[in-house]
Amino acid sequence: MxxxxxxxxxxxxxxxxxxxxxxxxxxxxxxxxxxxxxxxxxxxxxxxxxxxxxxxxxxxxxxxxxxxxxxxxxxxxxxxxQFAGFAPIVVAGVLVGIGTRLGSGCTSGHGVCGVSRLSARSIVATATFMAAGIVTVAVMNAMGMEVLK
Amino acid sequence: MSSKLITPLIAGTIFGAGLTIGGMTDPARVRGFLDIFGAWDPTLAFVMGGAVIVMAVAWGIVPRMVEPLFAEKFHIPDRTDLTPSLIGGSALFGIGWGIAGLCPGPGIAALVIEPAKAAAFVASMFAGMLILRLFERN
Known part of the structure; x- marks a missing residue:
């Protein structure tokens, strides 16, 4: 489909x-x-x-x-x-580790469990990490950075 | 093995299978979703939509239950405050998510799909959590 x-x-x-x-x-x-x-x-x-x-x-x-x-x-x-190279993966991993603890959750806890019960914190968190991800990919594309091998 | 171990093992297995079937263990698909100004791939929206619909039903059942099936009580987050760490942390997470197209669930599930790179991601995610923990203690 x-x-x-x-x-x-x-x-x-x-x-x-x-x-x-x-x-x-x-x-x-x-x-x-x-x-x-x-x-x-x-x-x-x-x-x-x-x-x-x-x-x-x-x-x-x-x-x-x-x-x-x-x-x-x-x-x-x-x-x-199709994965990125080791260097971007390590940078991303550290950011994901720090960010998810500081922000009390990730795509599953906030994005699925929190959004589905209309938690304000989870809706704000999900909107924030989606926006940050969209901007990150847009900036990397604009700079010609192709991380996926 | 008790239901307190079997239940999360079954849930984790179904979760890992769902992520894989939905294409979320492929960073190209996840970055494709975030690439709204380029060749946008809406698949992730279907994954999240499907999961949210099922969970909305589950949340509707919770008030009708006295206690969970295999545990003593419900542990549901009750915080409502929008803090700088919630927003700042989510922004950092989103940047990392955008760089490699990996978040915690798919990163761990992909240990059997792209072992070396997924292990590098999981190890650095653990390092990031540890760094924050040490930093918060001081």
Missing amino acids: TIPGFPDAAPLAGLIGGILIGVSAAIMLLGMGRIAGVSGIFAKATGVGGSGMSRGGAWAFVLGLPLGALIVALVTGGVEA
């Missing part, structure tokens, strides 16, 4: 993937009483901070992420991915 004018978009796969993410977050909320915020759960697992969730539970969620990706890769026979 394609959208006229956007030949590269994958709306149906995106919607199915999004529904699965929503189901996962709903399991965490209704099953464990917790927000499925990956940055917070990762911080909890690694001991740098995070919620009052148990450390074992945090590790179980974190380990599930690559497990789910592996299952999809095995079933579909491979997943396409």
Whole structure:
């Protein structure tokens, strides 16, 4: 399925993937009483901070992420991915680490869990990181910086 | 294994599968979404829309439950203050997200797709969290 004018978009796969993410977050909320915020759960697992969730539970969620990706890769026979080089990845990783702790969340905690309950903090956070990401990509493109190999 | 470990393991696995099916483990697709002035790829909006719709239903169920299925109580953030750290932190996160097209979930899930680079991302994300933690203590 394609959208006229956007030949590269994958709306149906995106919607199915999004529904699965929503189901996962709903399991965490209704099953464990917790927000499925990956940055917070990762911080909890690694001991740098995070919620009052148990450390074992945090590790179980974190380990599930690559497990789910592996299952999809095995079933579909491979997943396409175009990554940046190591230098931009390291710079980005440090910024994501600092930013998500300082901002109390990322795309999952704020963008999915917070926005869906109309939390003002999450709506402001999501608008801010989206705007920052859009400006960053626009500036990098204007400067001719192609990071994806 | 107890339900307190199996439940987050199942949730994490479904989350990782959803990210991968939705194309979010491909930084090119994520940067394509942020590239609204170029060859815009709206896929991420479908991913987020699908997830938000399901979660909106889940939030509607919470008030009808006394306690979560496998835990003693709900732990739901109750802060409403819009602080400089919320906005500044989200801006820093957005810059990092734009540079490499990776946020925490896809970065961790991609450990099995692009192992060396995903590991570099996860390690530097951990370093960033650690730096902030040490800085905040002083």
